[in-house]
Amino acid sequence: MNLIMSLTVPAIIALAAVYGLYRRVDVFDALKTGAFDGLKITAKIMPTLVVLLTAVYMLRASGALDALTALFAPALRLFGIPPETASLIFIRPISGSGALAVGSELITKNGADSLIGRTAAVMLGSSETTFYVIAVYFGAVGIKKTRHAVPSALVADLAGYIAASWAVRLFYK
Amino acid sequence: MALNLVWTGMIIVSIVYGLLSGSIEAVGSAAVQGAAEAVKLCIGICGVTSLWTGVMELLSRAGVTAQLKNAFLPILKRLFPRSKNNAAAMEAVSANVAANLLGLGNAATPLGIQAATEMARLSRDGVATDDLCMLVVINSASIQLIPATVAAVRAAAGAENPFDILPAVWLASAVSVLAGILSAKVMARIWRAR
Numbered sequence: 424m425n426l427i428m429s430l431t432v433p434a435i436i437a438l439a440a441v442y443g444l445y446r447r448v449d450v451f452d453a454l455k456t457g458a459f460d461g462l463k464i465t466a467k468i469m470p471t472l473v474v475l476l477t478a479v480y481m482l483r484a485s486g487a488l489d490a491l492t493a494l495f496a497p498a499l500r501l502f503g504i505p506p507e508t509a510s511l512i513f514i515r516p517i518s519g520s521g522a523l524a525v526g527s528e529l530i531t532k533n534g535a536d537s538l539i540g541r542t543a544a545v546m547l548g549s550s551e552t553t554f555y556v557i558a559v560y561f562g563a564v565g566i567k568k569t570r571h572a573v574p575s576a577l578v579a580d581l582a583g584y585i586a587a588s589w590a591v592r593l594f595y596k
Numbered sequence: 597m598a599l600n601l602v603w604t605g606m607i608i609v610s611i612v613y614g615l616l617s618g619s620i621e622a623v624g625s626a627a628v629q630g631a632a633e634a635v636k637l638c639i640g641i642c643g644v645t646s647l648w649t650g651v652m653e654l655l656s657r658a659g660v661t662a663q664l665k666n667a668f669l670p671i672l673k674r675l676f677p678r679s680k681n682n683a684a685a686m687e688a689v690s691a692n693v694a695a696n697l698l699g700l701g702n703a704a705t706p707l708g709i710q711a712a713t714e715m716a717r718l719s720r721d722g723v724a725t726d727d728l729c730m731l732v733v734i735n736s737a738s739i740q741l742i743p744a745t746v747a748a749v750r751a752a753a754g755a756e757n758p759f760d761i762l763p764a765v766w767l768a769s770a771v772s773v774l775a776g777i778l779s780a781k782v783m784a785r786i787w788r789a790r
Contacts, residue, residue, distance in 0.1 A: 425757075425760075428757055428759065428760045428762070428763075429757065431759055431762060432759050435651065435742070436651055439651050439654050439655050439658070440654070442655075442658050442660070443654050443655075443657065443658045445658075446657075446658040446659055448654065448657045448658045449657075450654060453650070453653045453654040453657045454650035454651065454653065454654055455650065456650075456653055457646075457649045457650035457651065457652055457653025457654065458646040458647060458649060458650035459646070460646075460649050460653065461642070461645045461646030461647070461648065461649030461650065462642055462646050464645065464649065465638050465641065465642040465645055465646070466638075466642075468638070469634065469635065469638040472634040472637060472638060473630075473631045473634040473635065474603065475603070475634075476630035476631065476633055476634040476637070477627060477630035477631050477634075478603055478606035478607055478610070478630070479606070479630060480626040480627070480629050480630030480633065481606070481607060481610035481611075481614075481623050481626045481627050481630065482606050482609065482610045483626065484610070484614070484619060484622040484623045484625070484626035485609070485610040485611070485613040485614035485617065485619055485620075485622070485623045485626075486613060486614070486617045486619050487609050487610060487613040487614075490613070514602075516736075517602070518599060518602070521599070521602070523745065523749070524634070526746070526749070527637055527749045527752075527753070528633075530749055530750060530753050531633075531637075531752075531753045534753070534754075535749075535750040535751075535753035535754055535755035535756075535758070536755055536756055540750075540753070541761060541764070544746050544747075544749070544750055544761050545761050545764045545765050545768055546768070547743070547745075547746045547749075548738070548740070548743030548746040548747075548761065548765040548768075548769075549738050549743070549765050549768035549769040549772060550737070550738050550772065551735070551736050551737060551738045552736075553736040556732060556735050556736040557732050557736060559705065559709070560708060560709060560712050560728075560731065560732045560735065561712075561724065561728075561732065563709045563712060563713070564709070564712045564713055564715075564716035564719075564728070565716070565722055566716065566719065566722050566723070566724045566728060567722035567723075568721075568722055568723040568724060569724050569729070569732075570723065570724045570729055570783075570784075570787045571729055571779075571780060571783035571784060571786070571787040572724055572728075572729040572732045572733060572780075574779070574783060575729065575733050575776060575779040575780040575783050576732065576733050576736040576737070576776060578775055578776065578779040579733060579736065579737040579772045579773065579775045579776030579779065580736075580737070580772065581775075582771050582772050582774075582775030582776075583737065583738075583768050583769065583771060583772030583775070584768075585771075586767055586768040586770075586771035586772065587764065587765075587768040590763070590764035590767045590768055591761075591764050594763055594764050595760075595764075
C-alpha cells in the first residue's frame with residue numbers, strides 16, 4: 424500500500440511525459456506553460472486568502488469556532504463525522520476559497536497526518552462549491568425554478584463528508 | 597454578494613464573542629496573524645499546484661481529455677435520457693466530465709455551460725429539466741482524480757506523504773457522486789416539472 428502510494432505521483436508524471444513524447448507533444452513547453460498557469464491561479468487566490476484567513480484566525484482565537492463545533496458535535500457524531508470539521512462543512516458549499524482557508528487552518532493546526540487534518544483534506548478534495556456551481560449553471564441558462572437540484576446536490580455533499588470521515592478512520596491507523 | 601455579509605459577520609462575531617469570553621487579546625493578535633499565514637500558505641502550495649497544472653496541460657495536449665471524453669459518452673447517455681440524441685449536448689457533457697476528472701476547472705465550466713445551454717432548449721418557463729438538474733448535481737460533486745491543491749496544503753503542513761489521501765478521496769468522491777445521481781433520479785419523480 425505504502426509503495427503504491429509513493430509510486431503514484433512519480434508514475435503519473437513519468438507516464439504523462441512518455442505518452443506526450445509518443446503523441447509528439449512539446450513536453451517541456453507544455454509543462455512550463457501549465458506551471459505558469461498554476462502560478463497565476465495561486466497568485467489570484469492569495470488576496471482572497473489574506474482577507475479570509477484573517478477572519479478565520481480571529482474566529483478561532485475568539486473561541487466562537489469551538490462553540491460552533493460543540494453546538495453541532497452531537498449531530499455530526501451521529502454520522503461519524505469528526506465535530507472539529509463543522510466549520511469546514513458549513514463554508515464548503517458557499518465559498519471555495521473560504522473552504523480552502525478554513526480547511527488549511529484545520530490541517531495546519533491539527534497536523535497534516537492527524538485524523539482531523541486528514542478528514543478535512545479528504546472533504547476538501549472530494550467536494551465542490553455547490554451553491555456557486557448551481558448559481559453559475561442555472562444563471563447562465565436562465566433557470567428560475569431549480570426543482571430538486573439543491574436538495575440533491577446537498578445529499579451528495581453530505582454523503583461525501585460521511586464517506587470521507589469513515590474512509591479516513593478505516594484507511595489510516 | 598454573500599461573502600460581504602459572511603466576512604463582516606465573522607469579524608463581528610469574533611469581537612463580540614472574544615469580549616464575552618475574555619479572549620479578546622487573542623483575537624487582536626490573530627487579526628494580524630491570519631494575513632501572514634495566508635501568504636505563507638500560498639508560497640507553500642504554489643510549487644506543487646504549478647507542477648500539477650503543468651502535468652495536466654501536458655496530458656490535455658497529448659489528447660487524453662479527448663480520449664476520456666469518448667470513454668464516458670456511453671455511460672453519460674444513460675444519465676441524460678432526454679438529451680442522449682442531442683449530439684452537441686452529449687459532446688459538451690462528456691468533455692465537461694473529462695475536464696473535471698483531470699481537475700481542469702477552467703476548461704470544465706465553459707463546457708458545462710455549453711451543455712446546459714443545449715439542454716435548456718427543452719425547458720419551459722425557466723423550469724429546470726431532469727437533465728439540467730443531473731448536470732448541475734454531477735458538477736457540484738467533485739470527481740477530480742488528483743486534488744493537487746489539497747495535497748499541496750498537506751505538503752506545506754509537513755505531511756509525510758501528501759498524496760496518501762488519494763484512496764480516501766476517490767472513495768468519498770465516488771460515494772458523493774453516486775448519492776447525487778441516485779437522489780437526483782429519485783427526487784425527479786417527486787419534484788415533477790409539470
